[in-house]
Amino acid sequence: MSFEGGILVDRNALARARSELGTGFVRILGYFREDGTKSVVAIEEAMRKDNAAALVIPAHTLKGEARQFGANPLAALAEKIEDHARTCVEHHDSPQDAIEDVVALRPLFLQTLAVLERDANPLAVRRPGGFGRKAG
Template identity: 65%
Template sequence: MTEAEEYLVDWPAFFATRQELGADFIRILGYFREDGTKSVAAIEAAMRARDAAGLVLPAHTLKGEARQFGAEPLSDIAEAIETIARRCVETHEDPGEVIEHVVKLRPMFEATLAAFERECNPLVERKPGFGRKVEANNQGFGRI
């Protein structure tokens, strides 16, 4: 795991969710990918339209789903967007101050998905975790 992946995901929380969901984990992670992609697009569209109310629900949804999988930095950005947007709705202010968080959102979401994919992909080479390393020898195959 890279240092960036360590920052992006609370891996103990991720593994706890994985264990809790069991066989449904991959399917539900797929829903996170789909819903998250829609939420990020909706947040970006609402920001372009300067629609504070349009920011609230997709940010709230993304916040909760990200937190479920241990994606704390992504969840924190979504929470900041939601909080600022709610305040803007209540005070009838323009949501311009949320732009800095919206700009960070898509790259954080994509990096988080990539980290999840690397962790869940059975074809990714992992560091040896158990057993012994097979040492190459110059005796050839099958020779003692």
């Protein structure tokens, strides 16, 4: 599962988060990196243990944090895993049907994180035609 940078992150939602978080943006992004990594590990471990209940909270957490930054494909995948896990818990089923989604989660998280961190870099060029350059 591969996405273009513009599709991975909703630029308007990211700009809104940056504006709302102000100087705390980079710190909160760091929390997302740490918490997101923990959530992905917990989801993978829960899947290995065939434990639907253990999938719910980390998938829910990742979904909410991804949405905060406009990372909609990541949020949607985490929500799909969460919803599947909740259904499995209700029906006392194995979550194994979500294996493809769980396998796709880590690469999508890493791709998304790379886009967010690149955008958060104060040295990154954000717009073509910056200071002293003619807009193309």
